Amino acid sequence: MSTMQAIVISEFGGPEVLKYRTVAKPLPEQHQALIRVKAFGLNHAELHMRRGEWDEWNPISGLECVGIIEACPSGEFSVGSKVAGVMGGIGRDRPGGYGEFVNVPVSNIVSLETRLPWEQLAALPEVYCTAWSCLFTVLNLQQDETLLIRGATSTIGQAALNLAVNVGAKVTATTRQEARFDLLREMGAEDVKFEQQDLGRQFETIGSPP
Incomplete structure (x- = not known):
């Protein structure tokens, strides 16, 4: 089984409950793409998820990310493409962007042509x-x-x-x-x-x- 590093909510609470963990690397299904995460934004909603104040949450949080397409079984995006991925369940009912890789429905991915650095791009x-x-x-x-x-x-x-x-x-x-x-x-x-x-x-x- 392939693994990756991720920031995981170990229990509900403050920022100190976020821990680095080795977890299973996700495998994309049809009409999903696996993104190698280069950067992710921080959102107020994730604070509430970390505290256990929302009904929906995932141990690997993160509602958005930017990165490179690692795999796309149904072919909507080419491997190596620069993209942004947002929500579509990520960080809520599926693992989110706080990891080295994340699966995102292709309907929630946009190709990018930009020279912005990853850390700026992730805020958009x-x-x-x-x-x-x-x-x-x-x-x-x-x-x-x-x-x-x-x-x-x-x-x-x-x-x-x-x-x-x-x-x-x-x-x-x-x-x-x-x-x-x-x-x-x-x-x-x-x-x-x-x-x-x-x-x-x-x-x-x-x-x-x-």
Whole structure:
């Protein structure tokens, strides 16, 4: 039996319960791909899994990873391809990305062409999936529609801004720091406003008669 190294939840608790272990190396089935993990992101959900606060969890956590295709029995991805894999049960009802290798359904894998280092690339898959789901699954955002993104300089805010601008939406973005106004405009926001508790007051004059 082939083995690999993984970071395993040995019991529920704080970060100290994460232990290095030698475990069985997974074997991919049809419509799965085995990824050699180069880096993985850390997500707040994994904190709750580690503490035993979610119904779904796996001893090998990790909802996302980036790496190289090691094997793909059904041929959807070529061996050696650079990819990102996200969720599809990984880290919840199947072992996740906190190991040297992970099996991911091919429907949850994306090929990548980038020169970003692995450790930076690993921070992107889950945040973009979350932003995409909010914009297009929940809101069904369309071209020329108007969108307000609050806290747009956060990681998920920037991902949402990129995706919204890409689809042709008209975005107003907010931030607490005036120094970041130009950044958000450069990213494609048509308007930028200060983030504050009474944000609606900044819009009170819109549509008012002169």
